[in-house]
Amino acid sequence: MTNKLYLFFICSSVFLASCFLLPASSFAFEYTSKGPLTLRSQNPVYLEFLNLEPTTATVIPEGTLWARIDNAYSNIYEEGHGANNSELLDMELLRTAIHLNYGVYENMEVGIEIPFIRHDSGFLDGFIQKYHNFFGFPNGGRDHVGNNEFHYYFTQGGSRMYNVNQQAFGIGDITFSFKHNFIHEEENVPAVAWLFYFKFPTGDCANGMGSGNPDIGFATALQKTFDRWHTFLNLGYFVNGGHDYLQNYLNDVYFSYVLGGEYSVSHPVSLVAQINGGTPLLADAGFIQWDSFPMDLQLGAKGEHIVTWGPVYALTWQGAFTEDLNPNGPSIDFTVFGSIGFKFDL
Secondary structure: OOHHHHHHHHHHHHHHHHHHOOOHHHOOOOOOOOOOOOOOOOOOOHHHOOOOOOOOOOOOOOOEEEEEEEEEEEEEEEEEEOOOEEEEEEEEEEEEEEEEEEEEEOOEEEEEEEEEEEEEOOOOHHHHHHHHHHHOOOOOOHHHOOOOOOEEEEEEOOEEEEEOOOOOOEEOOEEEEEEEEEEOOEOOEOEEEEEEEEEEOOOOHHHOOOOOOOEEEEEEEEEEEEOOEEEEEEEEEEEEOOOOOOHHHEOOEEEEEEEEEEEEOOOOEEEEEEEEEEOOOEOOOOOHHHHOOOEEEEEEEEEEEEEEEOOEEEEEEEEEEEEEOOOOOOOOOEEEEEEEEEEEEO
16 A cells, blocks of 8 residues: 555544444534535546536525536646557646536425536646655656646557647536435434436537537435534446547446545534545556546535625535545546535525
């Protein structure tokens, strides 16, 4: 086990164990869960497909519109070589997603995500290498190329079958979602919801903005509260519609999960730790960087504050960072995340 994996495994295990081992007798509704950090895997290839966005098992109230903007900025270096194939991902990536969720009925919610993606060479390579060296983490081949370069390609037999050029900004694939909270939380019963997703191929596959095909997915979400502590679990099942360039290197079906815990520091603010992972989306490339599984540790804080700004009655925010727990897999090195949102009473 690498130093990085060992360190973050210990930290996350202690936090999550403290959440799940709390006695049921401490149950109370005094503190409301803010839910998991709404941050998915930021591997640029995974972003072209439908995947699990962490969510609560509850829905927003009927007649409420929750509008928010999520921003994730990632530094990425991933290099893999097989007998016949190779890949190089060397970039910084900004993903800005506009989310609109609406409570259509007492226990039902619909939503839309409109993502925008920017690839560029970035500026953080030197800082990331110093960070790795300070903690004794491996650099994963970063010394093979110069700092602040841009590469995004996959080769087969020496020919680049997928080569993304540096892009300024572009729209990704838009996703529609539906959530039904069919079991409400009680003292000895967790809240449970099921979800359906459909992704439209609105992004340009040649430019790394989307897969070029629709995807569908189903998920379930569970959560339980113990006074100030909250636990949550998401499980997702996804079927991808293919990729215009990488079709021969995909698993048609893949699973995702989020397991985490939350501590209410106060009524408006919570600290959150979660593990976000799943089965491999990519397959048969011949190198572990694609064929292995993603797993990220995500740590951050969330808040929801009551305001009286006309139809706006709540301000929401999130701040977080991630580290890869499987450094030999498709999880990327480092992501910082921020979100701001407003809830409207319509």
